[in-house]
Amino acid sequence: xxxxxxxxxxxxxxxxxxxxxxxxxxxxxxxxxxxxxxxxxxxxxxxxxxxxxxxxxxxxxxxxxxxxxxxxxxxxxxxxxxxxxxxxxxxxxxxxxxxxxxxxxxxxxxxxxxxxxxxxxxxxxxxxxxxxxxxxxxxxxxxxxxxxxxxxxxxx
Numbered sequence: 001x002x003x004x005x006x007x008x009x010x011x012x013x014x015x016x017x018x019x020x021x022x023x024x025x026x027x028x029x030x031x032x033x034x035x036x037x038x039x040x041x042x043x044x045x046x047x048x049x050x051x052x053x054x055x056x057x058x059x060x061x062x063x064x065x066x067x068x069x070x071x072x073x074x075x076x077x078x079x080x081x082x083x084x085x086x087x088x089x090x091x092x093x094x095x096x097x098x099x100x101x102x103x104x105x106x107x108x109x110x111x112x113x114x115x116x117x118x119x120x121x122x123x124x125x126x127x128x129x130x131x132x133x134x135x136x137x138x139x140x141x142x143x144x145x146x147x148x149x150x151x152x153x154x155x156x
Contacts, residue, residue: 002111004035004148007088011040011110013101014093016054021136028093028140040085042078044100063100072099083107089114091143095134097121112150114143 010032014025022043029039041060054062067075082090082104090108092101092115105113106124115121116139117128127150129142 002088004150007037007111009038009040009085009087009089011042011082011085011087011090011108012093013042013044013091013104015044015046015095015098015101015136017046022054024137024140025093028144031144040087042082042101042104044098068100073103074100079104079107083109085109088112089147091115091147092121092125093136093140093143095136095139114147 012025012028012032014021016022016025025041025043029041032039039059041057042063043054043060044063045054046065054060056062061078061081063074063078067078069075085108087108087110089112090105090110092098092105092113094101095116097118097120102121102124105115105121112127113125114127115125115129117130121128127146129139129146131139131142133139
């Protein structure tokens with residue numbers, strides 16, 4: 001496993017239902033980029049009207065309900081795209097169990113898979129945060145705090 005300082009590529013999986021969610025994603029992404037990290041964003045948009053909330057961007061993929069099959073499995077192109085990314089860390093920023101993201105995390109070849117703790121994620125995630133919060137902002141603060149502590153030497 002790589003330390004935060006050694007890691008170069010990150011994927012952020014984020015559920016957007018309002019403008020504040022997108023602002024939070026941008027802040028987390030900006031923080032990682034300030035540390036010279038390459039960031040891929042995968043954003044789930046609740047419905048087509050909300051798509052206007054999430055403008056297309058370089059290294060951002062937008063997932064919608066139409067991209068999921070009846071079992072809520074993401075389409076094969078997206079699964080392959082995420083699996084083929086050379087990721088150091090993949091971070092599920094959702095505050096509840098969201099099967100499409102759990103599936104993508106499980107099929108990812110990332111060195112570290114991180115998210116909010118739940119029983120369903122035990123087999124697929126390497127690092128989970130146990131908190132009772134439903135605040136995506138607070139969860140992101142916890143994740144960034146612990147992420148920066150991973151495998152760091154006392155001198156860093």
